[in-house]
Amino acid sequence: MLAANLLVNVIAVGLIVIGLGLLWVTFSYWKSATPDHAALATLEIMEDRRFGRADDGKRVEMLNKVRPSGEAPKERIEEPPVLRREPRTSKPSNDKSSDKPRPAESKPTGPIDPLLSRHTEEGK
Numbered sequence: 001m002l003a004a005n006l007l008v009n010v011i012a013v014g015l016i017v018i019g020l021g022l023l024w025v026t027f028s029y030w031k032s033a034t035p036d037h038a039a040l041a042t043l044e045i046m047e048d049r050r051f052g053r054a055d056d057g058k059r060v061e062m063l064n065k066v067r068p069s070g071e072a073p074k075e076r077i078e079e080p081p082v083l084r085r086e087p088r089t090s091k092p093s094n095d096k097s098s099d100k101p102r103p104a105e106s107k108p109t110g111p112i113d114p115l116l117s118r119h120t121e122e123g124k
Helices: 002-032 038-046 049-053 056-066 114-123
Strands: none
Touching: 038 056, 049 056
C-alpha cells in the first residue's frame, strides 16, 4: 500500500514539473516572438472583407491610415480588375450565355489514363 501511494505521488510530482516546464517554454516563446513590421499593416487591411467591398476612394483612405509614418500617402490604387475580391452582384446586360441551357456532362466509361486502359485491355 505504501509503495502504491509513493508511486502515485512521484507520478503526480513528475506531471506537475512537466506542466511547469511547458508553462515556462510557452512564456519564453511569447516573450521572444517579435511583432510584425509596420509595413505589413497594409496587407492586413487588404485581406479584410470591408476592403474588398469598398470603392477605390475608401480603399485608399483605409490604406493611408495604416501606412508607416515615413511613407508618403497614396492617392490611388492600381489594381487589375481580375484581382477584385468580391464577385459582381448584378449580371451584365450583354451576357446571354447564362440564359442557354447547358448540355449534360458525359461521364467517362473507362479509365481516363490511356496507359491504364491499355493494361486492362491486355488483361482481358
